[in-house]
Amino acid sequence: MNASSSSSTPAASGVAATSSSTLTVLGLLAVAVLLVAPFGVYPVFLMKVMCFALFACAFNLMLGYTGLLSFGHAMFFGGSAYICAYTIKEMGFSPELGILAGVVFAAALGFVTGLLAIRRQGIYFAMVTLALAQMFFFFCLQARFTGGEDGLQSVPRRPLFGFIDITQDIHLYYLVLAIFLFGFLVIYRTIHSPFGQVMKAIRENEPRAISLGYRVNQYKLLAFVLSAALSGLAGSTKVLVFQLASLTDVAWQMSGEVILMTLVGGMGTILGPVVGAAVIVTMQNYLAGFGEWVLVIQGTIFVLAVSLFRRGIVGEIIAIAKYYGGRTGN
Amino acid sequence: MFELLGIPPQALFGQLLLGLINGAFYAMLSLGLAVIFGLLNVINFTHGAQYMMGAFGAWMLLNYLGVPFWGALVLSPIIVAIIGMVIERTLLRRLYQLDHLYGLLLTFGLALIFEGLFRRQYGSSGLPYNNPLPGGTNLGFMFLPNYRAFVVVASLVVCFATWFVIERTKLGSYLRAATERPDLVQAFGIDVPRMITLTYGFGVGLAALAGVLAAPAYQVSPTMGSNLIIVVFAVVVIGGMGSIMGAILTGFGLGVIEGLTKVFYPEASSTVIFVIMAIVLMVKPAGLFGTAK
Numbered sequence: 001m002n003a004s005s006s007s008s009t010p011a012a013s014g015v016a017a018t019s020s021s022t023l024t025v026l027g028l029l030a031v032a033v034l035l036v037a038p039f040g041v042y043p044v045f046l047m048k049v050m051c052f053a054l055f056a057c058a059f060n061l062m063l064g065y066t067g068l069l070s071f072g073h074a075m076f077f078g079g080s081a082y083i084c085a086y087t088i089k090e091m092g093f094s095p096e097l098g099i100l101a102g103v104v105f106a107a108a109l110g111f112v113t114g115l116l117a118i119r120r121q122g123i124y125f126a127m128v129t130l131a132l133a134q135m136f137f138f139f140c141l142q143a144r145f146t147g148g149e150d151g152l153q154s155v156p157r158r159p160l161f162g163f164i165d166i167t168q169d170i171h172l173y174y175l176v177l178a179i180f181l182f183g184f185l186v187i188y189r190t191i192h193s194p195f196g197q198v199m200k201a202i203r204e205n206e207p208r209a210i211s212l213g214y215r216v217n218q219y220k221l222l223a224f225v226l227s228a229a230l231s232g233l234a235g236s237t238k239v240l241v242f243q244l245a246s247l248t249d250v251a252w253q254m255s256g257e258v259i260l261m262t263l264v265g266g267m268g269t270i271l272g273p274v275v276g277a278a279v280i281v282t283m284q285n286y287l288a289g290f291g292e293w294v295l296v297i298q299g300t301i302f303v304l305a306v307s308l309f310r311r312g313i314v315g316e317i318i319a320i321a322k323y324y325g326g327r328t329g330n
Numbered sequence: 331m332f333e334l335l336g337i338p339p340q341a342l343f344g345q346l347l348l349g350l351i352n353g354a355f356y357a358m359l360s361l362g363l364a365v366i367f368g369l370l371n372v373i374n375f376t377h378g379a380q381y382m383m384g385a386f387g388a389w390m391l392l393n394y395l396g397v398p399f400w401g402a403l404v405l406s407p408i409i410v411a412i413i414g415m416v417i418e419r420t421l422l423r424r425l426y427q428l429d430h431l432y433g434l435l436l437t438f439g440l441a442l443i444f445e446g447l448f449r450r451q452y453g454s455s456g457l458p459y460n461n462p463l464p465g466g467t468n469l470g471f472m473f474l475p476n477y478r479a480f481v482v483v484a485s486l487v488v489c490f491a492t493w494f495v496i497e498r499t500k501l502g503s504y505l506r507a508a509t510e511r512p513d514l515v516q517a518f519g520i521d522v523p524r525m526i527t528l529t530y531g532f533g534v535g536l537a538a539l540a541g542v543l544a545a546p547a548y549q550v551s552p553t554m555g556s557n558l559i560i561v562v563f564a565v566v567v568i569g570g571m572g573s574i575m576g577a578i579l580t581g582f583g584l585g586v587i588e589g590l591t592k593v594f595y596p597e598a599s600s601t602v603i604f605v606i607m608a609i610v611l612m613v614k615p616a617g618l619f620g621t622a623k
Contacts, residue, residue: 295446302439
């Protein structure tokens, strides 16, 4: 997808060089804010934002950097949530092993569905992933271990590594923060690695990437598995926060929500999905009482975002910064 | 009465007929999707919502204005098509030069809006719509309800009429030409933008017509579209969007397979089409009737 303007123009590279040190400062500042945030803001809300932010970042790895729109990411998020909840609740796993089981499952599911989905491009890729996710939804609806309509409720918060108590929200908050930062750094490193460059090359011009000798399908599959595994990490972490895994997590609406977050925040930008997730989760909190209007409002945001600000919040800010940076530079 | 693999024939043929009806809806919806995609390069995610609006249109025409089913069969698709054409003119038109995915996202947003509005107004549970053709015929091996027979025949007629117009008439040749090279067709003095609007209206009208036909067969409910559209996407992936006849055959065929699955292995009936999609992707990624692109 050519949504994000390529960042390789000469005017922009200067901005990028000066801003990389500023970015480090800003990043450290953000971590500092997140460390003290739960003393001012309701920690469960912050944890929800971080779970969805990680989910959206993982999704963005596909859409924003490989140019593949997956309409089925809920299956990795929700599937991992089910596995994590089941292993902890029914099999007595500790939280870290439960999360690991969830992530491994999501990665395996990503491998299988990825093998199928990358056989088609563009619009078909979206339809194939949506259909596969719907199949997984029906599987979860019928399978016995998922608890059907009830889902898996009151998943216990056992001590982390056997000795760290996470029953208190404030303790759990720091675990979720650590997981979020870990996931975010993995994504950051991936994007800025040679592998990430190849992904961008595929996004910009797939035939050329092929002619340069890259095995495009292997890169796509690896990106898909990585994205699925990180979505699974987000889903498993969500289970610890809400102590619940349910059909909502695997339904197509969830896939739509993560697309919306990424779109609103800015696809193809590192911080976009985080901002988008914060905006959408905040909105859902305030609109919880409006019932069916939530769907209408989400749809309206979709239409507005696609029609008016395709670059998303962060994308627009970068564009404005580049515009002024370019002018002063010249 | 004979029995087949331990299944009473009434159940078998009853499910086959239901499968054919489902297949009729798959065929009409995937046909509309294919026609729209051919000319607009947009996968119309709103298609399911427009199918739902067709059904609700019939329900509203009956309950608020007293228009009977046969009137609604004509009026409701026209109304939904006009709403669709307004959407094309105001929103979709601005996205044609962009990546296809934006069209998908925009129509996805519109689908959420429509479904939300109807859920807000009518709740999530279904509303009944009286059968306009009560009664049926006993064929000896099964009881054939008149209305179900009508749905299958009507949708077959509509599908083949669409095939005939697109593949065998002058209007259809313009349409096929514009699908290949809109710029050249425009240069020959044909108003391509108007053609695009009308094509979108036609595809949407087809979805709404399927919705009206579905109203007496199932209940009218705001969520009837979103569940169906995902299956129709799988149908489109299986069939490929290159061929009109392919879309019709795939739609009916998959409906029948789904019906048979309900008889022999009910647990898999909701997933069988997705499984077939996975197999087709492995064996022939371009789809049964698609050309590799």
